Amino acid sequence: MDSRWVGPDGYDVIAAERDGRQVLRVRRHGITVADCGSVAEVARHVDLADLCEVVSLPFSRGFEAVG
16 A cells, blocks of 8 residues: 655655655655655655645445445
């Protein structure tokens, strides 16, 4: 499962790979702002306290609504 964090003003942070190493890619409105090697580097671009992790919930059609 891929991790993604979103913040205000169109920022998001995703795990990515660049030149064979894992980085945290900071994007704004889908445009790459920086590829960071540490969380401290991410903090230079966006306030970490403002980030919220996007969680994918499993989808199932195997239930029936009761009502």
